[in-house]
Amino acid sequence: MVISGPSGVGKGTIVKMLLARRPQASLSISCTTRPPREGEKDGESYFFVSEEKFKAMIADGGFLEYSQHFENFYGTPRQFVENRLNTGDVILEIEVDGALNVKKVMPQAVLVMIAPPDRQTLYARLKGRGTEDEDVISRRMDRMEYELGKSPLYDYVIINDDLETAVDKVESILEKEI
Ligand code: ADP
Ligand code: 5GP
Numbered sequence: 001m002v003i004s005g006p007s008g009v010g011k012g013t014i015v016k017m018l019l020a021r022r023p024q025a026s027l028s029i030s031c032t033t034r035p036p037r038e039g040e041k042d043g044e045s046y047f048f049v050s051e052e053k054f055k056a057m058i059a060d061g062g063f064l065e066y067s068q069h070f071e072n073f074y075g076t077p078r079q080f081v082e083n084r085l086n087t088g089d090v091i092l093e094i095e096v097d098g099a100l101n102v103k104k105v106m107p108q109a110v111l112v113m114i115a116p117p118d119r120q121t122l123y124a125r126l127k128g129r130g131t132e133d134e135d136v137i138s139r140r141m142d143r144m145e146y147e148l149g150k151s152p153l154y155d156y157v158i159i160n161d162d163l164e165t166a167v168d169k170v171e172s173i174l175e176k177e178i
Contacts, residue, residue: 004099008123009115014166022174024089028090032072065101069095074098076094113158117160
């Protein structure tokens with residue numbers, strides 16, 4: 001299952017709650033060249049790597065997909081996902097370009113878009129999270145239009161208004177589809 005949606009929409013929160021309910025599922029840990037945010041540990045939120053190392057992994061065919069946005073590279077380690085698929089469901093939390101690339105190489109992937117109730121709510125959540133400055137928030141809001149514009153290509157679109165309801169919906173898709 002591939003989960004996408006604009007920054008701040010609640011993907012991380014939903015995935016965390018979903019994993020607590022379904023211990024047999026696992027989250028794919030991506031590689032990124034962006035610096036860790038406060039509290040993020042290597043190998044937990046991401047594998048934090050240098051651009052040099054990331055490019056070497058691209059050359060080795062080490063990514064199922066990768067993309068560059070917000071000036072940083074993000075990629076899904078191929079081996080990690082293939083190994084985990086042998087033992088249970090795998091959840092990828094990645095942006096739209098990467099998600100659509102996963103669907104190309106793995107047509108059995110189920111794409112789920114998490115959408116905000118409205119723009120003001122998204123802005124408030126991003127600001128409330130307090131991990132980005134105003135300039136970064138404004139660029140991420142611009143990117144929102146692009147991401148939500150890809151919704152028709154997704155298998156499901158879920159509005160994250162009430163959190164529990166959104167998690168219930170994602171869980172039921174997981175039960176039905178995978
Ligand atoms: P993302 O992973 O999509 O960037 P996060 O999961 O970090 O987003 O959520 C951004 C902020 O919004 C967090 O502070 C989170 O607690 C809050 N949040 C998530 N879902 C909801 C919701 N349904 N209602 C209110 N706040 C929410
Ligand atoms: P953040 O910097 O806020 O952690 O993530 C920024 C964006 O990168 C989010 O939309 C997130 O879903 C996306 N992302 C995280 N990992 C990957 C990945 O492996 N591949 C792609 N294509 N996008 C990713």
